[in-house]
Amino acid sequence: MSTESTWKVVAGREVSTRIRDKGFLGGTAFMLVLVAVVFVVVQIVSGRASTYDVAVIDDTAAAATKSADSIVGAGSDDSVSVERVDTADDAEQAVSDGDVDVALLPADAGYELVAEDEADDKLASALATGVSRTVIEANAQQQGVDLDELQAGTSLDKRSLDPDASTSDVRSGIGFAFVLIFYVTALSFGMMISQSVVQEKESRVVEILAAAVQIRALLWGKIAGNTLLGLAQVVLVVAAGLIGLAVTGRTELLSGVGPAAAWYVVFFVLGFVTLASLWSVAGSIASRQQDLQNTTLPGQAILFAPYLIAVFAGGQVKTVLSMFPVVSSMLIPSRMVEDHVPLWQIGVAIVVTVAAAIVFVRIGTRLYERTLLRTGRSIGYREAFKLEAD
Numbered sequence: 001m002s003t004e005s006t007w008k009v010v011a012g013r014e015v016s017t018r019i020r021d022k023g024f025l026g027g028t029a030f031m032l033v034l035v036a037v038v039f040v041v042v043q044i045v046s047g048r049a050s051t052y053d054v055a056v057i058d059d060t061a062a063a064a065t066k067s068a069d070s071i072v073g074a075g076s077d078d079s080v081s082v083e084r085v086d087t088a089d090d091a092e093q094a095v096s097d098g099d100v101d102v103a104l105l106p107a108d109a110g111y112e113l114v115a116e117d118e119a120d121d122k123l124a125s126a127l128a129t130g131v132s133r134t135v136i137e138a139n140a141q142q143q144g145v146d147l148d149e150l151q152a153g154t155s156l157d158k159r160s161l162d163p164d165a166s167t168s169d170v171r172s173g174i175g176f177a178f179v180l181i182f183y184v185t186a187l188s189f190g191m192m193i194s195q196s197v198v199q200e201k202e203s204r205v206v207e208i209l210a211a212a213v214q215i216r217a218l219l220w221g222k223i224a225g226n227t228l229l230g231l232a233q234v235v236l237v238v239a240a241g242l243i244g245l246a247v248t249g250r251t252e253l254l255s256g257v258g259p260a261a262a263w264y265v266v267f268f269v270l271g272f273v274t275l276a277s278l279w280s281v282a283g284s285i286a287s288r289q290q291d292l293q294n295t296t297l298p299g300q301a302i303l304f305a306p307y308l309i310a311v312f313a314g315g316q317v318k319t320v321l322s323m324f325p326v327v328s329s330m331l332i333p334s335r336m337v338e339d340h341v342p343l344w345q346i347g348v349a350i351v352v353t354v355a356a357a358i359v360f361v362r363i364g365t366r367l368y369e370r371t372l373l374r375t376g377r378s379i380g381y382r383e384a385f386k387l388e389a390d
Helices: 003-018 022-047 059-072 088-097 121-143 165-202 205-212 215-247 251-284 289-295 297-312 315-321 327-338 343-371 381-389
Strands: 051-056 079-084 102-107 110-115
Touching (some): 003 215, 022 215, 051 121, 059 079, 059 102, 059 110, 079 121, 088 102, 165 205, 215 251, 215 343, 251 327, 251 343, 289 297, 297 327, 315 327, 343 381
Parallel strands (some): 051 079
């Protein structure tokens, strides 16, 4: 069989083995359930309506409270209800007993808002507007003033310089989710590649395989098979997230998240392929499972560094470093969710990552060919490079 045909067979073997593995299926199911739980919790928290009870003792306060109800209810399911009591002492007692949230009582300068501790800012603002509106209308009527003429020119229109500002926190959360999913998926599949290689070495299966096919075909097959599996898992998780946004009514986010999700799939493949050969070499230079704790450290470090950059770095640093290999797989999609990313930056990131992937795979292939059949002890990376130079 040719090398081209052989790596396809190896890739198929990797895929068929993993999709029957309960650990892999359970991990994929857990990630999908986790996405669903996040959306359910967010929907419950955001959809929970607040009801405020206000104790009053006169008609003016009652009218002001009803006016506040229309203000609080605008754009939400929150509401304000009137609780009529006989005296100010009764109102304060109702507040102390927890029967009402606040009391709106007459004062020397107008009205005062009485609360057990601190009144809710949204309720206090609405009641202040309601009192002002109600009292002004009553005063205007007593003075015979045309309130419409008095209020002419006082309307306030709204114009947003950044219409997406209200969803910035949600976008940041989605961007971080992109970073976290790549980190977890690349790390878990990378470790699976290393474990698979060292298992084949320990069981001597690799000697049988190497006698039948080219060693580089084994490497390329493992890279292709695990990349396909990782891609499938990521596509499922991203699709679940997009469906969750649509189902929960957050369609305003889809226009920004959708394109970023598509690019995320592209960058995931490029970033994973870049590191896959390194994970394979980590398995080939180990002689037993216990050795992987040391041999996989370079791969873990290469993954963890971009994760730290994504979490802690400033905007300008992220912009520059997002065009570097592996880092781009985390940062470019994350930046696209939160803000506009110029096409030239995306292009540079792709070109640089593809170049890095080619270099990593070529170096990884040479190291893999020279270390895979060496058993008995773990080989250091420095020694592996010397073997490669012989």
